[in-house]
Amino acid sequence: MRRPTGDLRRKREVRSLCVKACxxxxxxxxxxxxxxxxxxxxxxxxxxxxxxxxxxxxxxMHAFKLGRFVEESLVYRQTFVIRSYEIGxxxxxxxxxxxxxxxxxxxxxxxxxxxxxDGFGATHEMSLRKLIWVVTxxxxxxxxxxCWGDVIEIDTWVAAAGKNGxxxxxxxxxxxxxxxxxxxxxxxxxxxxxxxRLSKIPEQVRKEVTPFYLDREVMAADNxxxxxxxxxxxxxxxxxxxxxxxxxxxDVNQHVNNVKYIGWILESVPINxxxxxxxxxxxxxxxxxxxxxxLLESLTSMKNLGSTHLLRMQENKAEIVRARAEWxxx
Amino acid sequence: MRRPTGDLRRKREVRSLCVKACxxxxxxxxxxxxxxxxxxxxxxxxxxxxxxxxxxxxxxMHAFKLGRFVEESLVYRQTFVIRSYEIGxxxxxxxxxxxxxxxxxxxxxxxxxxxxxDGFGATHEMSLRKLIWVVTxxxxxxxxxxCWGDVIEIDTWVAAAGKNGxxxxxxxxxxxxxxxxxxxxxxxxxxxxxxxRLSKIPEQVRKEVTPFYLDREVMAADNxxxxxxxxxxxxxxxxxxxxxxxxxxxDVNQHVNNVKYIGWILESVPINxxxxxxxxxxxxxxxxxxxxxxLLESLTSMKNLGSTHLLRMQENKAEIVRARAEWxxx
Numbered sequence: 282m283r284r285p286t287g288d289l290r291r292k293r294e295v296r297s298l299c300v301k302a303c304x305x306x307x308x309x310x311x312x313x314x315x316x317x318x319x320x321x322x323x324x325x326x327x328x329x330x331x332x333x334x335x336x337x338x339x340x341x342m343h344a345f346k347l348g349r350f351v352e353e354s355l356v357y358r359q360t361f362v363i364r365s366y367e368i369g370x371x372x373x374x375x376x377x378x379x380x381x382x383x384x385x386x387x388x389x390x391x392x393x394x395x396x397x398x399d400g401f402g403a404t405h406e407m408s409l410r411k412l413i414w415v416v417t418x419x420x421x422x423x424x425x426x427x428c429w430g431d432v433i434e435i436d437t438w439v440a441a442a443g444k445n446g447x448x449x450x451x452x453x454x455x456x457x458x459x460x461x462x463x464x465x466x467x468x469x470x471x472x473x474x475x476x477x478r479l480s481k482i483p484e485q486v487r488k489e490v491t492p493f494y495l496d497r498e499v500m501a502a503d504n505x506x507x508x509x510x511x512x513x514x515x516x517x518x519x520x521x522x523x524x525x526x527x528x529x530x531x532d533v534n535q536h537v538n539n540v541k542y543i544g545w546i547l548e549s550v551p552i553n554x555x556x557x558x559x560x561x562x563x564x565x566x567x568x569x570x571x572x573x574x575x576l577l578e579s580l581t582s583m584k585n586l587g588s589t590h591l592l593r594m595q596e597n598k599a600e601i602v603r604a605r606a607e608w609x610x611x
Numbered sequence: 612m613r614r615p616t617g618d619l620r621r622k623r624e625v626r627s628l629c630v631k632a633c634x635x636x637x638x639x640x641x642x643x644x645x646x647x648x649x650x651x652x653x654x655x656x657x658x659x660x661x662x663x664x665x666x667x668x669x670x671x672m673h674a675f676k677l678g679r680f681v682e683e684s685l686v687y688r689q690t691f692v693i694r695s696y697e698i699g700x701x702x703x704x705x706x707x708x709x710x711x712x713x714x715x716x717x718x719x720x721x722x723x724x725x726x727x728x729d730g731f732g733a734t735h736e737m738s739l740r741k742l743i744w745v746v747t748x749x750x751x752x753x754x755x756x757x758c759w760g761d762v763i764e765i766d767t768w769v770a771a772a773g774k775n776g777x778x779x780x781x782x783x784x785x786x787x788x789x790x791x792x793x794x795x796x797x798x799x800x801x802x803x804x805x806x807x808r809l810s811k812i813p814e815q816v817r818k819e820v821t822p823f824y825l826d827r828e829v830m831a832a833d834n835x836x837x838x839x840x841x842x843x844x845x846x847x848x849x850x851x852x853x854x855x856x857x858x859x860x861x862d863v864n865q866h867v868n869n870v871k872y873i874g875w876i877l878e879s880v881p882i883n884x885x886x887x888x889x890x891x892x893x894x895x896x897x898x899x900x901x902x903x904x905x906l907l908e909s910l911t912s913m914k915n916l917g918s919t920h921l922l923r924m925q926e927n928k929a930e931i932v933r934a935r936a937e938w939x940x941x
Contacts, residue, residue: 346692346760347692362676362677364711364715365714365715365718365731366714366868366870368863369859369863370858370861370862370863371863372863375859381694381696384695385694385695385696388695392760523853523855524855525854527875527877528700528874528877528880528882528885529699529705529707529874529877531700532700533698533699533700533701540696543859544858544859545857547857547858548857548858550858552858555858
């Protein structure tokens with residue numbers, strides 16, 4: 282393992298200061314050898330961290346985070362209110378919104394566990410090695426979409442996926458009825474931040490994360506794990522070219538944020554499908570990263586209430602994302 | 612005034628049911644002739660509505676709304692946590708995020724006041740007349756941008772703007788220090804939902820809204836009210852054509868959401884400005900509505916740390932938004 286020197290070390294210090302300045306610090310305890318956030322493995326009031334600040338006689342800061350550990354600290358639970366700008370033309374939360382909230386819950390899970398080093402999901406041992414998590418596949422199954430003002434509760438937990446992967450599952454419930462309205466599962470692997478090459482999970486990282494593993498699958502493993510066909514000019518019915526990522530589509534790594542791909546995928550879906558049908562399931566297979574300078578093409582093939590999609594670079598046709606979706610009449 | 616009949620009436624019933632299904636109903640009391648939400652004009656705990664539900668022994672539903680009336684019900688205050696997907700490449704909340712949160716606070720203000728009829732800002736008397744509010748101008752001045760996990764508190768209130776307009780102001784504070792980090796002001800007029808023609812404020816509507824007016828200006832009136840120059844091919848230094856609204860940019864009226872324009876405006880700003888400078892002020896003047904089928908052009912002229920912008924239709928060069936911005940080195 283190489284230690285960072287000079288500029289790199291300074292960069293890390295600056296980033297660490299930034300995370301601190303942003304109030305993202307958490308206080309960490311150790312219980313039975315497992316790092317927890319001071320909640321003692323029991324259901325606690327809706328606070329995600331041990332820091333209890335009462336500011337100006339108002340509501341304590343932590344109350345706004347609305348996240349906490351449940352089930353012996355193996356499940357992280359966070360509550361959200363659907364906002365007016367998170368709903369689509371049909372007045373319900375969009376698939377993009379759901380994936381954003383899943384991402385937020387996952388990141389807060391890592392932050393609250395005390396594992397996070399850089400504030401974006403990497404553990405301490407990963408940061409030392411310049412390693413980051415990247416998602417390779419996500420499947421979201423939606424039973425019911427929420428409306429503006431609805432309160433939803435998201436549970437998330439992680440488990441091993443093969444030798445060098447991590448699985449992350451989510452359940453979204455309607456807060457008032459506790460009815461399950463969405464299930465999601467994803468697969469993550471480790472990548473080097475600079476070389477962008479995939480890496481095995483180092484033993485030290487495995488030791489950090491396995492105490493948090495919970496072997497519970499939100500949906501059957503054989504559900505939707507079959508490969509997604511690769512579309513081409515002949516098999517696609519609709520092709521939309523010239524799609525340009527905007528500056529505002531970039532994430533902190535100056536790459537296109539995972540969730541943004543959904544918008545481009547939907548650009549080659551016939552408008553009557555978008556208007557008259559709801560997505561009930563969407564699977565994304567991420568194959569390649571994308572930067573702002575790339576022009577994209579979106580390909581779609583509809584078969585009854587199922588669709589297959591490909592997002593690729595316009596110039597060299599390199600694949601970025603394959604996707605599959607299922608639709609239901611509104 | 613025409614009463615709706617047949618199909619139209621059914622449509623309204625369906626919409627009203629939808630709002631109800633979405634849990635957006637509020638209970639309304641009347642105190643000293645002014646409609647309030649049961650908070651009795653005093654600072655109350657962070658609940659926006661009178662509905663107090665304790666569900667499954669968990670946190671009551673209203674606690675998640677985090678909005679409430681303050682200052683004798685003339686100011687509406689809501690608290691937000693900045694989420695991971697609301698920050699830009701430099702890890703701070705984007706201008707788009709700020710405007711989204713201002714919009715959310717404004718809508719919740721109207722909902723919580725008991726004035727809202729259709730759930731999107733129109734009052735009862737407006738809905739009867741098929742009238743809606745449209746924003747003609749907004750100015751946002753940012754002192755400091757927030758990071759992921761930061762808690763911010765937004766105050767908003769309304770006042771008369773001339774004979775037929777409404778002014779809405781906002782203040783954003785850092786929740787923990789109470790320091791003002793952003794100020795914003797906007798002008799609204801009334802439009803007919805179907806003819807899209809501007810309308811005077813009907814007397815009945817004026818009677819509904821004036822009890823909520825608070826004559827307090829968040830910034831001096833002469834600040835930034837001078838007209839924004841209209842750019843053209845000769846005066847603009849950068850022109851970016853072929854910008855296509857996506858399905859996901861549409862709002863519930865199938866028009867481009869006001870906030871989305873910011874993304875396109877920034878598309879013609881030089882990349883080094885986006886990377887090295889922060890927006891400290893942005894003024895948008897909305898001139899024309901935009902639907903999904905329109906292709907757009909973004910024009911920018913930079914003068915030192917100030918910029919002027921125009922967003923127009925590509926086909927007939929009709930103006931959609933004029934904008935002006937100020938920048939500060941990061």
